[in-house]
Amino acid sequence: MAVGIRGKFIIGFDGEEHRLLRDGVVVYEGNRIEHVGKSYSGRVEEWIDASTGLVLPGLINTHLHAAGAPNDKSFLEDIGVRPLYGSNLGENLTALGLSTSRVDMKILARYSLAECLRSGNTTVVEIGMVRALGEEEAVRMIGEMGIRACEGHGLGDGRTVRTQAYNFQTEWLGLEEGLKGLDAATEFVEKYRGAHDGRLMPALYPGGVASCSGDFQRAIRERADQLGVPVSIHAGEWVVEFQIMLRMYGRTPVEYMYDTGLLGSDLIIGHGWAIAGHPLLAFPPVGGGDLALLAETGTTVSHDPVVFVKRGNRMHSHSRYLAAGVNVSIGTDTVPQDMLNEMRIASYVSKLADWDPYSGTSREVFNSATLAGAKAIGRPDLGRLAPGAVADIAVIDMETINNVPCRDPIKNLVNCAQRSDVRTVIVDGQVLVEDGRLLYVDEEKLVRDVQEAGERIWSKIPEKHHFHRTVAEVSPQSFKPWEG
Ligand SMILES: [Zn+2]
Secondary structure: OEEEEEEEEEEEEOOOOEEEEEEEEEEEEOOEEEEEEOOOOOOOOEEEEEEEEEEEEOEEEEEEOHHHOOOOOOOOOOOOOHHHOOOOOOOHHHHHHHHOOHHHHHHHHHHHHHHHHHOOEEEEEEOOHHHHHOHHHHHHHHHHHOOEEEEOOEEOOEEEEEEEOOEEEEEEOOHHHHHHHHHHHHHHHHHHOOOHHHOEEEOEEEOEHHHOOHHHHHHHHHHHHHHOOOEEEEEOOOHHHHHHHHHHHOOOHHHHHHHHOOOOOOEEEEEOOOOOOOOOOOOOOOOOHHHHHHHHHOOEEEEOHHHHHOOOOOOOOHHHHHHOOOEEEEOOEOOOOOHHHHHHHHHHHHHHHHOOOOOOOHHHHHHHHHHHHHHHOOOOOOOOOOOOOEOOEEEEEOOOOOOOOOOOHHHHHHHOOOHHHEEEEEEOOEEEEEOOEEOOOOHHHHHHHHHHHHHHHHHHHHHHOOOOOOHHHHOOOOOOOOOO
């Protein structure tokens, strides 16, 4: 059945770049886009009215942990562990993870994916659901939510352990252990390739650069080449990891992955801000530095600014990475799983990092959230509206209190639009959000479930926290209670 969308603004793709089409139509049949243009003379069975809307390719979120958020909400804001350079990794986040039961993780995962869809985000590179929920449940969740997702097993032949109050080191578990995990990950790839009409895209997820040895990284590279699937790894994620890598190998995280051959056009580095030359590291680059290695190998860096800006930190900078030739995509990592918010903050922190209004432009971050994300996962049929592309589409109302007056809808999208302006979201030709509501999720029940899960999780924190601190000790309320 051919479905048409009449839009006030349409971001069409001309084969090279996005273009702004005013008063046009997008027509899709099944899960493929048939036509983008001023008008359409063919037969259309159903029209979607977007006469006040901006019609976009669905946004691509290249790094998030659906089951690991939103339990950080109302807890990890305004705090960070000072000896860990403001990061909550290894301490408060560890306590949160240990306090969250599998039942609660399922509730959180559903919530996170619902949040993504509500922000016009149609594809996610989701990391952690397989471990949190188990293979079958993770796959079922992706099916049920209707979203397009990369998914896979977490991998490592080592783990980061706390050896003294604030000393973290890698404990090696042995290559054999890592390879066993890699075989299980490969089975997952083979079993679920093409699942949910191709919406499920299996991937390999080495956990972190410091917990995968050189030999294991080489094994992952070889396996990824055989399987032809995307790979994602945490690297350049926190100061401690950068320092662990220097101490273990005398190489930066990026240099080390260059040496092992793991860098490549199928690799997405989750966060990637801690590179040579970043002011927080006081470690100057040599020559073109890490950026040149990333660019040379075609590696993607997923810029996930919100979680870091909350700790007073930022990538230096979105535009500088792009100028060096790096493919920079955007991810939400944790709460809020809101790509509109993430694009906005990506733009702002780039300007702040460069002291420059011309940095982190709306054009740059929109390209990152669409074309760069598609490139990262090897899908030239996503992140664009063009004949033959997949019908993953979002419609944003531009005649709302947030978005008028509108001359340049991409500037308004990045700077002003809110999730409440997202009217329609289509994944694989299926309408999942209509009139701003999720069609297949009971939102009221979800809200109740998440509140109850939060309260269960917070109550367990003292038991799981390294220093047995309560939620109130770790994260005092903003205001004292009325009762005194
Ligand atoms: Zn992450």
